[in-house]
Amino acid sequence: MATAIIFGATGGIGSALARQVAGEGRYRLVLSGRRAALSGLAQSLGAEALSTDLGVELEVHALFELTGPCDLLIYAAGAVDPTPLREMTSGSWQQLMDANLTGAFYALKHARFNPGAQVVLLGVYPEFVQAPRFGAYAASKAGLEALAEVARKELRRDKVGVTLVRLPAVETGLWQPLGKAPKGALDPKDAAAQILDGLKDAPPVLELGR
Numbered sequence: 001m002a003t004a005i006i007f008g009a010t011g012g013i014g015s016a017l018a019r020q021v022a023g024e025g026r027y028r029l030v031l032s033g034r035r036a037a038l039s040g041l042a043q044s045l046g047a048e049a050l051s052t053d054l055g056v057e058l059e060v061h062a063l064f065e066l067t068g069p070c071d072l073l074i075y076a077a078g079a080v081d082p083t084p085l086r087e088m089t090s091g092s093w094q095q096l097m098d099a100n101l102t103g104a105f106y107a108l109k110h111a112r113f114n115p116g117a118q119v120v121l122l123g124v125y126p127e128f129v130q131a132p133r134f135g136a137y138a139a140s141k142a143g144l145e146a147l148a149e150v151a152r153k154e155l156r157r158d159k160v161g162v163t164l165v166r167l168p169a170v171e172t173g174l175w176q177p178l179g180k181a182p183k184g185a186l187d188p189k190d191a192a193a194q195i196l197d198g199l200k201d202a203p204p205v206l207e208l209g210r
């Protein structure tokens with residue numbers, strides 16, 4: 001059976017993706033996050049739970065040692081910290097970078113893939129996030145796009161595809177530090193369905209909501 005791994009599986013989009021991937025019944029499913037809710041979610045979906053702090057390279061490496069090679073790797077972890085640049089501490093900057101960018105680097109570095117595998121990274125529309133208080137978020141997501149581009153070129157020889165998904169606003173806990181999601185935000189279930197549907201042709205970039 002093929003193996004799917006979802007990072008950020010305790011989040012709004014990650015858990016919706018986990019439910020839909022589990023529903024397809026095609027994969028041995030491995031879920032990763034840090035919250036205690038991870039084990040209950042995995043149990044309810046017949047999946048394995050591997051708690052991992054994405055800011056710790058050794059933990060990410062250990063996860064892939066346990067899972068073995070994968071066929072679908074979805075990086076749905078992320079964080080937002082709406083703080084102006086001149087007020088942001090380096091600790092907050094680092095935490096945000098760990099979730100949005102460095103963890104993705106560790107995953108790409110340590111994952112082992114079966115031929116034909118697909119990597120999915122969740123990005124943004126840059127014009128929506130290059131706004132006051134979103135400096136760290138915008139920079140991390142720009143970095144993620146660049147990382148995706150390079151990974152696509154490097155992994156091509158192993159027959160591994162890399163898809164960067166540009167998402168509009170989706171109604172999840174990510175918006176909590178900002179109060180609430182904007183009007184018209186996508187339901188995470190719809191976002192997950194559109195992501196999985198759009199992956200069928202393994203596009204380099206998948207734009208939702210356009």
Ligand SMILES: NC(=O)c1ccc[n+]([C@@H]2O[C@H](COP(=O)([O-])OP(=O)(O)OC[C@H]3O[C@@H](n4cnc5c(N)ncnc54)[C@H](OP(=O)(O)O)[C@@H]3O)[C@@H](O)[C@H]2O)c1
Pocket residue numbers: 007008009010011012013014032033034035036052053054055075076077078079098099100103122123124167168169170171172173174175
């Ligand atoms: N929601 C939107 O409007 C929107 C729009 C565009 C792009 N995106 C992107 O989509 C992705 C998913 O977002 P979401 O809305 O589902 O966010 P969310 O509900 O806040 O979930 C974030 C996930 O990231 C995990 N995470 C954060 N830091 C981590 C760390 N250091 N180690 C391990 N896991 C960590 C959290 O796990 P724990 O809490 O268990 O640690 C959680 O599972 C993010 O990359 C986000 O930038 C979202």
